[in-house]
Amino acid sequence: MVKAIMIPDDIISSKIYLIRDQKVMLDKDLSELYAVENKQLKRQVRRNIERFPEDFMFELNQLEFDNLRSQIGTSSWGGTRYMPMAFTEQGVAMLSSVLNSTTAIKVNIQIIRVFTKIRAMLTDTMSMKLEIEEIKKKLSNHTKNIELVFNYLDELIDKKDNTEPRKKIGYKNN
Structure with missing residues (x-):
């Protein structure tokens, strides 16, 4: 029996970034979660590039990369030769088909569940805002x-104040 891999949801969700108005995960973080070398992950993606259209995966440009590094506040990226790859939810799902390890499949399922939870929270938040x-x-x-x-x-009170007192009518006592 294969031991279940459990990564806390908050660790996974902390590795989801908003780039180009899309929720994405970076190759470096995914390779860490999948317990494979980043080089191997990138190699498998490049070998199967037809499975990763632009809406599944894209490479960051220099400006996005610099902005991301400043947000993360770390220089652990070192001297990377290639810009990081960013994978959308669909791209992460596709990764399980190119990384044929049990670990990758199990971690992939967790990641997809976290993406689903985030989408549900955003939907709930949006409906609450509309209400x-x-x-x-x-x-x-x-x-x-x-x-x-x-x-x-106020108009009625003003009218009442501006009217002359009416003469009393009725039976009078002398």
């Missing part, structure tokens, strides 16, 4: 209606 906006609109309308009611009341 809050709807409540704000209702409150704004209620505020306007309450102001209108008070304006009418």
Whole structure:
């Protein structure tokens, strides 16, 4: 029986970056999680490049790389000859087909689950924001209606104050 590999979700989610408006994981982090050399991971991807279209994987440009390094705050990238590869959720799923190790498959399943959780959280957050906006609109309308009611009341009070007292009618005692 193969021992189950468990990597905490927070470790995986800390390795997900937002680059080019996409949630991606970098080759360096993936190779670390899969317990393979980064060189081997890149080699397998290049050998199977037709499986990795632009929406599955892309190489960072120099500006993105510099920006990422400054965000991470580390210089452990060393003298890399090639720009890092960034894999979208679909690209990470495709990696399991080119890295045929049991570890890669199990870790891959965990990573996909984390991506799914993140997507669900974003969806929940978005629906909550929409509900809050709807409540704000209702409150704004209620505020306007309450102001209108008070304006009418003020007008009525002003009319009452401006009218002359009426003559009392009815039976008079002398």
